[in-house]
Amino acid sequence: MVNLFNYIDRQSPVHKLTGAAKFALLILWMLAAMTTFCTPYLCALTVLAVLLFRLSKIRFRDVAVMIWLTLVFLALNNILIYLFSPEHGVEIYGSRTLLFAGIGRYTVTAQQLLYHLNVVLKYTATIPIVLLFVATTNPSEFAASLNRLGVSYKISYSVALALRYIPDTVREFHDISQSQQARGIEMSRKENMVKRLTNAAAIILPLILSGMDRIDVVTNAMELRGFGKNKTRTWYMGRKFSTGDILCILLGILLVAVSLSYTLWNGGRYWNPFG
C-alpha cells in the first residue's frame, strides 16, 4: 500500500500516546500559535515543537521531502507578501526604522523584517507538530480518536471510510488515467487550460461512477450489519487515556491559556519592541 500519510511505526513516548490526546494537542497548539503574534512565544513554541520531534524518534530524513516542500511554500509566501506590501510591518507596529533605502517603494525596515520573522515562526511553530501527528498516529486510530473527542461517531466513521478508500481510489485513478492517456487524452502542459479541464472529466467520470457503485455496495453491507442503530459504538483501534495523554491535553490547554492571557495583558496580539 502507498503510505500516503507517512505514518512511521516506531517505539517512542510520542507513539504511545493515544491519537485522541495527540489530536487535541494539535488543535490546541495550532490555536495558540494562530492567535498570537508574540515573537518570543512563537520562538518558544518552535523550540518545544523541535524537542517533541526529537522525543518521537522521527528522523529528519523521514520527513525531509515534506519539510523541503514547506520551505518552498514559505519562501514563496514571504516573497509575495514583500512584493505586495513592503511596508506592511510599518503599518502594524506603528513606527518606521529604515535599514536600507532600497529601490522605490521596496525599502527594508526593521518592522517589516520582524513581521516576516513572525510569519516564518508561525510556520515553524506549527508545521513540526502537524508532521509529528501524521508520522506518529496510525490513520486507523485517527477516526477512533475523533469520536473520543466528541465528534459524532457517524462522522468519525465517514473519516474512517475516507481513509480506508483513499488507497483504493488512488490505484483506480492511476489505472483510469493511464488507459485514458493510452487512448490519446492529453493531460500534460501541452494542452491549454480549458482542454485540460475537459480531458480531466474523461478521467474523473469513470472514477466517480465507480465511486457511486462503491457507495451502494458499502451502504448495503453496513445496513445489513445494523450500522447506526445505537447511540454509541466501540472502536477496534480505540484506547483508554493514560497519564501521559492527560498531561498532553493539559499542555495544550496551557499553551492556549498563555497565548490568550498574553494578548489580554498586552492589549493586542503583537509583541512590539519598537513602541
Place this chain on the structure above:
Amino acid sequence: MSKSKFSVKTIVAIGIGAALFFVMARYLSIPSPIPNTTFGIQYSVAAFMTVLYGPVAGMLIAFIGHMLNDMAAGWGVWWSWVIASGVFGVLMGLGVRGMKLDEGEFGVKDAIRFNVVQIVAHCICWGLVAPVLDILIYNEPVEKIFLQGLVGGLGNILATAIVGTILCFAYAKAKPKKGSLTKEDSTEE
C-alpha cells in the same frame, strides 16, 4: 433509502466523497501562475456530490477531504481554507435543494442553476470567508490575500463549471429516469 439527515448512505457518501476529493486534490491539481494556489478540480466533485447528497454531506466531503489532503501534503493544515471549503459545500447544498439528479433528471435549466449557485458559492468562499480568516490568523497584506483568493476562486469556478456540469449530465444519462418503465398491457399477446 431513509430520509433522515444521517442515513447510512449519507455517511458512506461522505467517506467515499472525501476520498475522491482527496485524490483529485493530490493528483489532478493544475497549478496556477500565483504561488501556492491551484485550480481545484476537486470542487467539481464536491459540487456534484452535494447535488446528490445535500448540504451536510457537501460540507463534510469538502472539509474532511481538504483537511486530510493538507495533512498528507505536509504544509501544515491551513484551517482558514479548510473551513472555506466546508462553507462551499453548505452554500452549494442550500442553493441546489430540490434538484432531482438522483432520479436522472438534469436539464439545461438545472445546469444553469447549478452554475449560478457554484459561482456565487465560490465567490463567497474564496472572496470573503478564506481571506477574512487569513487576515485574522496571519494578518497578511490584504491585496495579496485577495489576489490569491481571486485566482484560486476563478480557477475553482472554471473547474466546477466544466467538469462539474459534465459530471452531472453524464450521471443523469447513466441513471434510468423515474417512471421511464411502463407496465405492459397484459391483455396483449
